[in-house]
Amino acid sequence: MIELVERQDKLRLPGVVEITGVSARSQSRNRPVDTDKYRWFDDAATLAEDPDVDVFVELIGGSDGPAKFAVESALKAGKHVITANKALMAKHGMALAALAEEKGVDLLFEAAVAGGIPVVRVLRDSLAGVEIKRVAGILNGTCNYLTTSMLETGRSYDEVLAEAQKLGYAEADPTLDVSGMDAAHKAAILSAIAFSADLDFSKVKVSGVDGIDLLDLKLADRLGLRIKLIAEGLLTEDGVVCRVEPMALSANHPLARVNGSLNTVRIEGDPVGAITLTGPGAGAGPTASAVMGDVAKLFRPAIRPAFGRAEHHVARPFVAAMGDETSAFFLRVRLADQPGALAALTEALAAEGVSVNQLVQDSADDSGASPVAIVTHRCPRSHMQAALTRLGKLTMLIDAPRLIRIETAS
Amino acid sequence: MIELVERQDKLRLPGVVEITGVSARSQSRNRPVDTDKYRWFDDAATLAEDPDVDVFVELIGGSDGPAKFAVESALKAGKHVITANKALMAKHGMALAALAEEKGVDLLFEAAVAGGIPVVRVLRDSLAGVEIKRVAGILNGTCNYLTTSMLETGRSYDEVLAEAQKLGYAEADPTLDVSGMDAAHKAAILSAIAFSADLDFSKVKVSGVDGIDLLDLKLADRLGLRIKLIAEGLLTEDGVVCRVEPMALSANHPLARVNGSLNTVRIEGDPVGAITLTGPGAGAGPTASAVMGDVAKLFRPAIRPAFGRAEHHVARPFVAAMGDETSAFFLRVRLADQPGALAALTEALAAEGVSVNQLVQDSADDSGASPVAIVTHRCPRSHMQAALTRLGKLTMLIDAPRLIRIETAS
Numbered sequence: 001m002i003e004l005v006e007r008q009d010k011l012r013l014p015g016v017v018e019i020t021g022v023s024a025r026s027q028s029r030n031r032p033v034d035t036d037k038y039r040w041f042d043d044a045a046t047l048a049e050d051p052d053v054d055v056f057v058e059l060i061g062g063s064d065g066p067a068k069f070a071v072e073s074a075l076k077a078g079k080h081v082i083t084a085n086k087a088l089m090a091k092h093g094m095a096l097a098a099l100a101e102e103k104g105v106d107l108l109f110e111a112a113v114a115g116g117i118p119v120v121r122v123l124r125d126s127l128a129g130v131e132i133k134r135v136a137g138i139l140n141g142t143c144n145y146l147t148t149s150m151l152e153t154g155r156s157y158d159e160v161l162a163e164a165q166k167l168g169y170a171e172a173d174p175t176l177d178v179s180g181m182d183a184a185h186k187a188a189i190l191s192a193i194a195f196s197a198d199l200d201f202s203k204v205k206v207s208g209v210d211g212i213d214l215l216d217l218k219l220a221d222r223l224g225l226r227i228k229l230i231a232e233g234l235l236t237e238d239g240v241v242c243r244v245e246p247m248a249l250s251a252n253h254p255l256a257r258v259n260g261s262l263n264t265v266r267i268e269g270d271p272v273g274a275i276t277l278t279g280p281g282a283g284a285g286p287t288a289s290a291v292m293g294d295v296a297k298l299f300r301p302a303i304r305p306a307f308g309r310a311e312h313h314v315a316r317p318f319v320a321a322m323g324d325e326t327s328a329f330f331l332r333v334r335l336a337d338q339p340g341a342l343a344a345l346t347e348a349l350a351a352e353g354v355s356v357n358q359l360v361q362d363s364a365d366d367s368g369a370s371p372v373a374i375v376t377h378r379c380p381r382s383h384m385q386a387a388l389t390r391l392g393k394l395t396m397l398i399d400a401p402r403l404i405r406i407e408t409a410s
Numbered sequence: 411m412i413e414l415v416e417r418q419d420k421l422r423l424p425g426v427v428e429i430t431g432v433s434a435r436s437q438s439r440n441r442p443v444d445t446d447k448y449r450w451f452d453d454a455a456t457l458a459e460d461p462d463v464d465v466f467v468e469l470i471g472g473s474d475g476p477a478k479f480a481v482e483s484a485l486k487a488g489k490h491v492i493t494a495n496k497a498l499m500a501k502h503g504m505a506l507a508a509l510a511e512e513k514g515v516d517l518l519f520e521a522a523v524a525g526g527i528p529v530v531r532v533l534r535d536s537l538a539g540v541e542i543k544r545v546a547g548i549l550n551g552t553c554n555y556l557t558t559s560m561l562e563t564g565r566s567y568d569e570v571l572a573e574a575q576k577l578g579y580a581e582a583d584p585t586l587d588v589s590g591m592d593a594a595h596k597a598a599i600l601s602a603i604a605f606s607a608d609l610d611f612s613k614v615k616v617s618g619v620d621g622i623d624l625l626d627l628k629l630a631d632r633l634g635l636r637i638k639l640i641a642e643g644l645l646t647e648d649g650v651v652c653r654v655e656p657m658a659l660s661a662n663h664p665l666a667r668v669n670g671s672l673n674t675v676r677i678e679g680d681p682v683g684a685i686t687l688t689g690p691g692a693g694a695g696p697t698a699s700a701v702m703g704d705v706a707k708l709f710r711p712a713i714r715p716a717f718g719r720a721e722h723h724v725a726r727p728f729v730a731a732m733g734d735e736t737s738a739f740f741l742r743v744r745l746a747d748q749p750g751a752l753a754a755l756t757e758a759l760a761a762e763g764v765s766v767n768q769l770v771q772d773s774a775d776d777s778g779a780s781p782v783a784i785v786t787h788r789c790p791r792s793h794m795q796a797a798l799t800r801l802g803k804l805t806m807l808i809d810a811p812r813l814i815r816i817e818t819a820s
Contacts, residue, residue, distance in 0.1 A: 004681065012538045012606055036434030049580060077740060097716035107716040116682040118536030126528030126719035128422045129414060129702020165473060196422055196723045203728040216812055217744050219783035222770050227814060239729035248740040250818040271414065273525040276688040285681030290540020306507035306517040308534035313606045318613040319649035330658040332626050360632050373629035402626055404637060408660040
């Protein structure tokens with residue numbers, strides 16, 4: 001967060017942000033950024049009330065205790081508040097929202113739900129003209145990692161959890177995650193927005209992955225089903241139902257393929273249909289991105305530039321082409337059915353330093369042309385172009401080669 | 411759009427919208443909504459300048475001609491403009507944005523890119539605190555439908571195109587789509603936002619799917635690659651490169667699995683990582699949703715309620731549980747290894763009207779327990795609960811059954 005503010009010249013904020021002060025439990029702890037240059041506050045609530053502060057960013061956590069006290073202090077002092085605290089918002093969101101309204105300040109919490117995925121603002125603002133029927137998703141990366149990994153490795157819940165803790169994918173005390181409570185906090189917040197509902201967390205039905213057995217995952221797999229912890233909010237005639245529980249998804253279900261620690265939210269509404277947002281659900285970077293998006297929202301320029309470029313931004317130019325890009329390529333040619341044709345093709349490539357990774361040759365078609373497709377190793381496009389020039393001179397090429405850039409999953 | 415305004419009591423707009431007037435080429439054409447109750451304007455520019463109009467919504471299309479004239483007239487008259495016109499924004503967006511700024515009005519165009527997916531605002535506002543490196547996606551549903559369908563059915567480009575035209579997935583004149591031009595308009599707009607760049611459409615490199623051969627798709631498939639029309643904008647040292655061309659994606663690439671007429675945008679940035687948005691890229695409903703999201707943005711209440719609920723919205727309650735929901739279920743039990751155990755299980759289900767769709771039984775484990783998993787047909791949960799009560803009385807059940815709701819792709 002601080003690191004991101006320090007390089008804000010690279011960002012597209014509508015104005016300039018200044019860090020007034022910093023507070024945390026321990027001043028002396030080693031941090032990736034140097035906090036010594038900022039005013040230090042031992043007490044978060046004192047920082048929240050400081051006259052130099054316009055916006056209080058709360059990243060403490062916990063539904064009660066110091067986080068709640070500091071947020072309330074900030075709101076009461078007429079400061080905008082940005083929080084990443086899902087437990088706080090799920091339990092006290094309505095009361096805090098009322099306090100913020102009373103004081104005429106904003107209470108923003110994009111980072112509280114689904115990390116870097118900007119689903120709060122999408123639901124609240126972009127889809128304000130949509131009648132939402134259902135919001136469902138994978139809102140806890142730890143649970144998704146556990147169920148994915150159990151099935152993939154055939155190991156028990158306890159083994160996989162222990163490994164996840166070692167890798168940092170699960171907390172030392174994983175209760176909040178594996179019980180489904182963390183996902184429930186997020187689902188309740190999304191439901192309140194989507195359905196204009198009075199958030200009442202006591203009504204949310206929660207079960208987690210802690211009772212999941214490898215046997216269940218394996219048998220479900222044999223029946224074409226993936227068991228995942230699904231959080232959902234849906235509109236019924238009686239009101240808003242919000243629940244978190246393991247569900248068995250058919251293999252072709254859009255949420256079934258979301259593996260590992262990713263988060264996904266699927267929003268179904270009329271007349272938009274279904275929109276799915278996928279991304280990193282936790283971590284310092286995604287959280288900082290979400291917080292900064294909320295910071296950006298607090299600027300209220302008289303005129304909002306259509307493409308988002310503020311006066312202090314330097315415009316970049318569009319340029320016609322990349323420099324000499326390196327890529328793997330798919331190359332398809334049709335060769336005349338004559339001896340040495342394939343050798344001539346591969347020699348032409350080799351002569352320009354283009355090496356073949358995979359090759360398939362099809363039997364000759366009615367015209368006697370034999371299609372060949374090649375996947376090259378990564379090479380500069382200039383090499384590939386030189387090879388194409390060489391190929392152009394070969395008489396055994398029936399027509400122009402087809403060249404397509406390859407992209408693999410990163 | 412009109413239909414959506416007429417049922418705005420079901421939506422979550424921050425204020426009330428009124429249709430001042432309507433203009434189209436022909437007043438007498440049959441439309442799904444009754445336009446007779448609104449003031450009719452034969453000329454869009456006259457409507458745009460009408461003193462009763464605060465916001466002009468342009469859904470005419472075309473980069474020049476009446477759409478451009480009407481949008482310019484509206485902006486000059488100091489009206490906010492909302493447009494779904496990607497060609498207009500790609501070619502004249504910079505000039506129109508400057509005109510809007512000069513006049514102190516908003517120019518919004520969420521519907522111009524990726525239909526119902528709110529990617530314009532996500533990029534511009536939510537991710538304003540992120541350094542975007544690349545925006546890539548499938549931005550033309552027609553092209554994606556064509557390449558998907560060719561490979562699935564083994565038919566030629568011409569055959570699949572003709573069918574797509576019959577089904578309404580492709581225009582009578584498909585040039586704008588299949589040439590890649592439509593995707594290029596959208597990619598250029600996204601690039602301008604993502605990279606704070608001066609949009610210069612003449613620099614965009616465009617090739618389409620019109621040269622794609624079934625042979626290429628098939629050979630690529632054999633090499634584990636999916637050829638799709640990919641639109642991308644990326645930040646290079648020289649400036650912004652924007653291009654549209656067929657690319658070969660590895661089968662595990664996040665964009666490779668997006669089939670049919672869906673749109674997808676993948677945004678890569680620092681420090682958020684990658685966020686993927688998927689949804690309907692075209693159609694009246696998604697377009698109207700996007701336009702209404704822009705309408706919502708024009709309201710500027712003094713205080714923005716944290717959960718988006720304005721004063722005129724009626725709050726819905728959270729309720730503890732659904733009524734008697736109908737669903738298919740995954741049921742797993744462990745049966746004692748004794749004759750008639752499976753029969754007793756299936757009889758208990760049948761007695762409560764729960765019918766078995768699929769069943770797998772595993773060999774008995776060390777303790778002699780034999781795991782059985784069942785996928786039921788859809789039934790009311792109350793039937794399933796009654797069946798569970800019956801099962802609870804069976805002595806051959808080793809432990810408590812595991813019941814998980816099933817959801818299939820809709």
